Amino acid sequence: MSSNTSSFQALGRLLRYARGYRRQIIAATTFSIINKLFDIAPELLIGVAIDVVVNKEESFVAAIGFTSAEEQIVVLGVLTFFIWAGESLFEYLFQVAWRNLAQRLQADLRQDAYEHAQRLDMHFFESRSSGQLVATMNDDVNQLERFLDGGANAIIQVAVTILAVGAVFFVISPTVAALAFTPIPVIIWGAFYFQRKAGPLYADVRDKVGDLSSRLANNLGGIATIKSFTAEKREAERLRESSDAYVAANQHAIRISSAFIPLIRMAVLVGFLGTFTVGGMMALNGDLNVGAYGVLVFLTQRLLWPLTGMAQVIDLFERAMASTRRILDLIAEPVHVRDQANQPLAQPVQGAVTFENVQFRYANSESGVRGISLDITAGHTLALVGATGSGKSTLIKLLLRFYDVQGGRILIDGKPIQDVSLKSVREAIGLVSQDVYLFEGTIRDNIAYGRPDATDAEIIEAAKTAEAWSFIENLADGLDTPVGERGVRLSGGQRQRLSLARALLKDPPILVLDEATSAVDNETEAAIQRSLRRIGHNRTVIMIAHRLSTIVHADQIAVIEDGEVRERGTHEELIDRDGSYAAQWRVQTGAMKEGDQVVAK
Structure with missing residues (x-):
């Protein structure tokens, strides 16, 4: 597909998206057209004024009732005043209209893109960098705003100039008009040639912006790791490489853009010289009115010179359409986990959870779960143990409908979760994960x-x-203490306790702890365990744990290996069975015997 075709397709998609702004677009376009008509009028008045000075009582103005040259000049002066006033008024109106439209449209595009992104599946975020998404919602949207602020008006006014001036030219002298319009096909060809060449370059520029944003976001988020490994110089060099790639991509586009301007200038010169020389000869021979000749000379400038700015306008247009494609592609990204049910879970939610022959595989991966069946009685605790990648966290993601099962069913209180509203399912579940996000x-x-x-x-x-109040009340600002970005001002244990408190305040009937104690010290683990013993009564708790000491009191423990349930029972039952759970218990308590294997974490 050619660049200009894809750019106009992007424009068509944008116009379809902006259907709700039709009135504002029509108003802004009308103001631009009227402003340009007023802008062209002074050149006509100059020609009429020359006609008055040369022909006096036989001038064009005299023919409409103003006989003396003095009256004619006064009339032209009054007309000039109103024309300039009209031009100024409509310039104000189109500036306000286009800029307000740009502001409103870019705000709505960003909002729609963000709200749609929130509905997308977790797979989408796991396969995209946050920097790319931020660049789309911020920089790309701003690029479109810049085009609407000035470029859209410029395109409309160039089109009006060609039509209006062309009409005047052909009325006065078709011969001169043909000469004046000779460069326009060359200019149009040059514009499309530039667009075809520049389109892929600006798409590459947008990609490089996303890469650069991603690099910055990753490095600033991992600044502690960079410092601890004294990798500042290496990361600065990697950022320089991303920045240089962005600069190089822009330089390729700039070279094409810069080459367009000299081409247009030479085409303008040809048209102007044709009008100037041929029109002048016709005026000398009496075949063309002197005033009309003056009008044609001035209007040739007005017709052709704005076309030299088309390079910048098309530059803005191509950048904006490359950005538009990225924004609208994000908004068009399909949502696979759909909230198709309006019926909520029956209230109050008891918290019984059932996994029936649940099957799921990640795309392009062998990991997942296959044929898992588990039944958790309301108010009881289920612990899931197993090696990293065995499928424990996958079950939690499926329960929360971050992904949909590919086989089997998950039920809450006997109701399949796909048959009730997504909101009611997630409201019934409180999640505390190992990776706490504040x-x-x-x-x-x-x-x-x-x-x-x-x-x-x-x-x-x-x-x-959640045993978090003891450290909160000792802080100078208590509850008003800022936590910093991602909670960097707090320790890992403090963040974990706040995460638990956040889940408890929600008061969910089902509480999920995804390795919530794996990254905390012994004191914090003991505090969280005390909290869990208090909050576990009359609440369904699903725990994922590598530290088996944290789950010995669970009502049921399921050992997951390679996406399947290999063992199930209480702590005592599994110890007596002397299987993989018992072996892992001996490893963690230091009572290993020959044949025990350490399970990879």
Whole structure:
């Protein structure tokens, strides 16, 4: 597909998206057209003024009732005033209209892109860099805004100039008009040639922007690791490589853009010289009115010279369409996990969870689960143990419908989760994961994230239950203490306790702990264990743990290996069975015997 075709397709997609802005687009376009008509009018008045000075009582103005030359000049002066006033008024109107349209459209595009991204499957985020997504929602949207701020108006006004000036030319002298319009096919050809060459280059520029944003985001997020490995110089060089790639991509596009301007200037010169010389000869021979000759000379400049700016306009257009494709492609990204049911879970949710022959495989991977069946009675605790990649976390993702099962069913209180609203399923589940994510803000903001309307008393109670209040009350600002980006101002154990408090304030009937104690110290683990013993009553708890000491009191333990349930029972039952669980228990307690193997974590 050629670049100009894909660019116009992107423009068509943008116009379809912007159907709700039709009135604003029509108004802005109308203001641009009227402004340009007023802008062209002074050249006509100059020609009429020359006609008045040369022909006086026999001028064009005299023919419409103003006989004396003085009256004619006064009339032209009044017309000039109103024309300039009209031009100024409509310039103000089109500037306001286009800029407001640009602001509103870019804000809505960013919002729609973000809201759609929130609905996309977890697979989408696992296969995309956050830097690329941020570049699309921010830099690409801003690129489109810049085009709407000026480029759209410029294209409309160039088209109006060609049509309006062309009409005047052909009325006055078709011969001169033909000469003046001779360069336009060359200019149009040059514009499309430039567009065809520049399109892929600007698509590459947008990709390089995403790569650069991704590099910056990754490096700033991993600054502690960079410092600890004294890798500052190496990472600075990698950033320089990404930055240089972006500069090089821009330089290729700039070379094409810069070559367009001299081509247009020479074409303009040909048209101007044709009007100037041939029109002048016709005026000398009496075949063309002197005033009309003046109009044609001035209008040739007005017709052709704005076309020299088409390089910058097309430059803006190509950048904007490359960005538009990326934005609209994101909005068009299909959602596979769909919320097709309006019926919520029956209230109150008891918390019984059933996995029936659940099967799932990740794309381009052999990992997943196959044929897993588990039944968790409401108010009981299930612990999942097994090596990394065995399928434990996959079960949690399927329960939360981050992915949909490819076979079998998952039920809550006997109701298949795909037959009830996605919102009610996720509201029934509280997740505390190993990788705690805290949002920039205060401790209060983060604990109350699931219940923004919670009172301070409720927040404090949740913090006490999670054994987080002891460190919070010792902070100078207490609940108002900023946590920093991703909670960097807090220790790992403090972040984990806040994450637990956040889940508890939500008060879900099903609590999921995905290796919530694997990265904390012994004191924090003991505190979390005390919390779990208090909150586990009358609540369904699903725990994923590598530290078997944290799950000995679970009502049921399932050992997952290679996506299948290999053992199931209580701690005592599994020890007596002397299988893989018992072997792992002996490894962790230091009571290994010959034949025991360490399970990879």
